[in-house]
Amino acid sequence: MDKTELYGRLLLDTELTMELRRSLIDRAQPAVVQQGNYIECQRCLSKTRKEQAMLPNGTYYCPQCILLGRVSSTNQLYHLNEPNLFSKLTQTPLSWQGQLSPFQQNCSKKLIKALDRPGKYLMWAVTGAGKTEMLFPMLTKALLQKKRICLASPRVDVCNELYPRIVAAFRKITPVLLHGHSKQSYQYSQLTICTTHQLLRFQHAFDLLIIDEVDAFPFVNSQMLKKAAKRAMKISGTLVYLTATPTKNMLVRIKQNKLPVSYLPIRFHRKLLPVPQVWLLNHWQNKLARKKFPVKLTNCLRKWSKDALPFLVFVPNIELLKPVLQVLRSVLPKNVLGDSVYSADPQRITKVQAMRDHQLNYLVTTTILERGVTFPSLNVMILGADERTFSVSALVQIAGRVGRSQKRPYGDVIFICQDYVKNVKDAVQQIKDLNKKGDKLLNE
Structure with missing residues (x-):
């Protein structure tokens, strides 16, 4: 296992080679800590009552993130700061030959401006508006600036559909696809496409985090996944939400001017939505x-x-x-x-x-x-x-x-x-x- 695989990551000792663990012994931190009658998992930041988390041998495990493999009080977590060790691009990485409509261009320009300031931003566009293509100019700028980028979604099917489209649009970049059914092994990459559960394995990694279908299950109702998204970003990072159906909370924050938004109520082909x-x-x-x-x-x-x-x-x-x-x-x-x-x-x-x-x-x-x-x-x-x-x-x-x-x-x-x-x-x-x-x- 190469040290680069730990950049911006938060991994268990069992996921590292013995050689890498020895070289990073001063970086180890407890994976589970005890707080009174509770244990707190340092991977997913969830708290669980001790009686619900106790194993037969008297140690504790986290039931909240068990899907990513068991983490217990006998484990250690390792992390290396993200250094953005990416090659400087001298030409545009965008190989997509399409053209955005004037409406799409307007939204896309707002996204580019959002990239230059930390915080959250919402792109609210109807289904079929071409949200992925509207991301391309922003992604291009971020790649040229050597920023580390993640495109995440709560749904595996969304990730599987996004991946080939991103590969085709940015042929000079080699993105990595991460989800529970992915056959790809992890590699250090400037561009990651993953499910929101995979964000639990990252810490202060991304300069730009885009969450597609942000109102979808399980992300929409999961404090664990929302905390994971926050931790996966750098403190100075930009978080962009994409959806056609914002939550009530998002709509309230838009009205309060607490969530900047760009809005597109028309599809890319300029035809209206079929009425059921x-x-x-x-x-x-x-x-x-x-x-x-x-x-x-x-x-x-x-x-x-x-x-x-x-x-x-x-x-x-x-x-x-x-x-x-x-x-x-x-x-x-x-x-x-x-x-x-x-x-x-x-x-x-x-x-x-x-x-x-x-x-x-x-x-x-x-x-x-x-x-x-x-x-x-x-x-x-x-x-x-x-x-x-x-x-x-x-x-x-x-x-x-x-x-x-x-x-x-x-x-x-x-x-x-x-x-x-x-x-x-x-x-x-x-x-x-x-x-x-x-x-x-x-x-x-």
Whole structure:
């Protein structure tokens, strides 16, 4: 293991070679400390009651960050300061040949200004606005200034989609991709793409930290991950949030002028967002129990298949994945191929990639694919859109999967409900309001 792999990192003794541990013995710090009736993990900064964290041998472990490997009171943590030992670039690292629209350029210029001042910044842009491309000028400037950069997201699928796009746009840079399913081994790089959980392994590393889909689970409700993001940045660093659906707290801070923001209510192709159709089908679950769909629903799915259009069918819980998939396979032609996917699915990445590669015509999915994934010419259906599982932001994000491509900037978004509940009404209204703002911008 090379010493550079510890720059800006916070790693356990068990993750280091014996030789490196010996050379850095003065850098070791306890991984878990005791504070009265609690223990505090120094990797994730979480506190746990001693009785919940005690091991049979009398030592303590942290249950909060166990997904990254167990850390206990017998472990040490190691860290080396980030020296920004990157080669000086004499030419622009940007190999992307595209061009931003005037609206995108305006947002992009504000991002570049944000890079020059420490603190937080929000880019609020509708789904399909081209947020990734709007980052390119800022990333270019940061790379030329030898800044260390991280693009993080709460979702693995978002990271997997971002990585090839960043590689293609910056061919002179070798980014590293980090998440629990990544086959890449860690290497010291100026540009890191990772899940927000991986930020727990960094300390004062990044001059620029960008969190895409910042309002997504699990980051949005996790104080642990928010602390990790703060610690992963340098004190003088810039933190940029990206989202199409800001949280209520963010909206309040914007109104209070405590969170600088750039806002784009129009997609890159200058077309408005598809407005969802709400179908009240009271007995769809009873039909499903009899291994059938309502006729209207079946006809719709058959039409999509006949038109050779890919589609996603969202369900409110894992238990519905199998029965819905079975009915789909029974009512659609044999050559229309589909599968189901959920967060803990061991084949999750493979299935999503198969959909991207047109090897699958459809996926039945939980909310894990509500955001951050793009399939051209897509249609979407939500079964049980009135269930509590689907928040307003989730419904807006799911609708935002449709109409993203220049070739087909439209498509069907269908909410299947038993009741026209407030979340559904609010989601539809929010999309209509965004379209009003987008239309106004286009006609100014």
